[in-house]
Amino acid sequence: MTMKIPVLLLAVGLAGAAAFVGWGLYDVSATDPHLRPTNWLIELTVRRAVARRVSAIRVPPLGEPAQVERGLALFRAHCVACHGAPGVAPQPFALGMMPLPAPLAQTGREWPPAEIFWVVQQGLKMTGMPAWAFRLTDDEIWAIVAFLRELPRLSPSDYRAMAAADTATAPANAGAAGVGDAERGRTALHQYACVACHVIPGATGPQARVGPPLAGIASRKILAGVLPNTPENMVRWLRDPQSVDPPTAMPDLGVTERDARDIAAYLATLK
Amino acid sequence: MRVIAAALGLALAACGEPQSAPPGDPERGRLLLRQFGCGDCHAIPGVAVANGTVGPPLAGIARRVYLGGVLANTPENMARFIRAPQEADPRTVMPDLQVGESHARDMVAYLYTLR
Numbered sequence: 001m002t003m004k005i006p007v008l009l010l011a012v013g014l015a016g017a018a019a020f021v022g023w024g025l026y027d028v029s030a031t032d033p034h035l036r037p038t039n040w041l042i043e044l045t046v047r048r049a050v051a052r053r054v055s056a057i058r059v060p061p062l063g064e065p066a067q068v069e070r071g072l073a074l075f076r077a078h079c080v081a082c083h084g085a086p087g088v089a090p091q092p093f094a095l096g097m098m099p100l101p102a103p104l105a106q107t108g109r110e111w112p113p114a115e116i117f118w119v120v121q122q123g124l125k126m127t128g129m130p131a132w133a134f135r136l137t138d139d140e141i142w143a144i145v146a147f148l149r150e151l152p153r154l155s156p157s158d159y160r161a162m163a164a165a166d167t168a169t170a171p172a173n174a175g176a177a178g179v180g181d182a183e184r185g186r187t188a189l190h191q192y193a194c195v196a197c198h199v200i201p202g203a204t205g206p207q208a209r210v211g212p213p214l215a216g217i218a219s220r221k222i223l224a225g226v227l228p229n230t231p232e233n234m235v236r237w238l239r240d241p242q243s244v245d246p247p248t249a250m251p252d253l254g255v256t257e258r259d260a261r262d263i264a265a266y267l268a269t270l271k
Numbered sequence: 272m273r274v275i276a277a278a279l280g281l282a283l284a285a286c287g288e289p290q291s292a293p294p295g296d297p298e299r300g301r302l303l304l305r306q307f308g309c310g311d312c313h314a315i316p317g318v319a320v321a322n323g324t325v326g327p328p329l330a331g332i333a334r335r336v337y338l339g340g341v342l343a344n345t346p347e348n349m350a351r352f353i354r355a356p357q358e359a360d361p362r363t364v365m366p367d368l369q370v371g372e373s374h375a376r377d378m379v380a381y382l383y384t385l386r
Contacts, residue, residue: 197336210336212327221325225339226362247341247360 030098042099046124053122054114062113062146071147072166074140079104082128085163087156097128108148116145134191134259180231180265188263192253201270211250218271224248234264293346295373295380303378307368316385326365333383339363346383350375 020026034042075085082094082101094101107116120141123131132141154162186202189195195205199213220229226245227233236243238260241250255263301318304310310321314328335344341360342348351358353375356365370378 208336209331209334211340212335213331216324216328219324220327222364225326225360225364245340245360245362249337249340 030096033098039099050115050118054112054118057114057117059113059117060142062142062149064146067143067146068150069166070140071143071145071150072162074136074144075147076163076166078132078136079144086151086154086159088159094128099127101128104148105152105154108150109152113145113149116148117141120144131191134188134256180261180263180268182262182265182269185259185262185264185266188255188259189266192255192259192263194263197250202266214267214270216270218268224250231264231268234267235260238263293376293379293383295376295378297377297380297384300377300379300381303370303374304381307370307374307378309378312365315382317381329382330385333386339365346379349379349382353378 033039080088081091082097083104084090084094084101086105089095090101111119119129120136121131121133121138123129123133136144151159189200189203190205194200195203195208197208197210199205199207199209199215201215217229223229223233223237224241224245227237233244235257237250238255239257240252241248242252304315304318304321309315310318310323312323312325313321314323314330315321316330332344338344338349338352339356339360342352348359350372352365354367354370354372356363356367
């Protein structure tokens with residue numbers, strides 16, 4: 001009899017979990033705030049997970065005026081819309097997010113630089129925080145970190161004055177060309193939303209059927225119905241689909257040369 | 272166990288979109304796909320020696336959103352693409368195989384069984 005109790009508990013637990021999912025009991029709406037314990041658990045999970053992953057990150061010197069200025073330009077281009085700034089509210093859409101984007105003046109005060117760097121670079125799953133790894137260089141992310149460390153010291157009028165003086169435009173991520181890195185390419189499949197339209201072995205996605213499945217793409221003779229399938233043509237197709245086939249539904253996702261090479265290297269493994 | 276199965280059943284029942292079968296004879300379409308050599312370029316489940324790798328595989332084609340990357344996937348557009356591919360996309364390597372209207376309709380009827 002005693003042997004049966006753990007089995008019974010396990011069965012009840014599994015049945016409960018299945019019912020929770022199957023009957024749609026969990027409210028996924030962003031108007032329904034997390035319960036206080038859930039919120040506490042999420043914050044703890046994030047802090048612990050980030051702290052565990054930053055040991056290899058070497059923090060460069062931070063705080064040179066030129067670096068902070070560059071960070072300000074990047075912050076204004078990429079962060080302020082969701083996070084706001086001293087005296088500046090986030091955009092209305094960001095106020096509808098659950099969880100709310102963190103106020104970065106507090107982050108700049110309380111978080112170690114390596115952890116801020118990691119979060120900006122990697123993003124946070126199941127929040128609105130995107131990964132910037134494929135959009136910004138490490139130097140650019142460090143510039144943002146340097147700026148965030150100054151942010152808590154800025155009054156709203158200080159920030160307004162800095163923003164008014166900032167005429168620099170955020171530089172584009174050039175991305176050096178080289179030999180394709182298949183593993184990096186596999187990550188890039190998510191970062192350029194390839195999995196939103198294609199089923200791709202080795203990449204988890206919504207099982208979309210917008211474009212053709214890419215299983216066996218390395219053995220396919222023709223790309224997009226129009227081009228011989230060579231590594232160069234794959235890069236060309238990924239970077240500028242409309243120049244290859246004007247009526248195609250495949251969008252130009254602004255893939256850099258380097259990222260296209262890496263994606264092509266991964267796709268070449270799908271025999 | 273029955274509760275788990277029921278709950279999962281409920282979850283899965285929500286998946287999959289209803290769709291009425293297009294006109295045409297699917298069984299005849301299957302033979303025609305063979306006769307027109309479609310399998311030389313496409314892998315097509317259920318069609319003998321259809322294992323080509325020139326064009327995309329046609330498994331699940333009924334649920335694909337676009338045809339040839341350019342046309343919305345409807346039975347009418349599929350017949351159109353089969354009959355006059357270059358009209359839909361001038362650069363496509365898919366050849367015009369002079370498929371007649373009723374033949375195309377039967378092929379579409381079969382391809383729409385591939386979900």
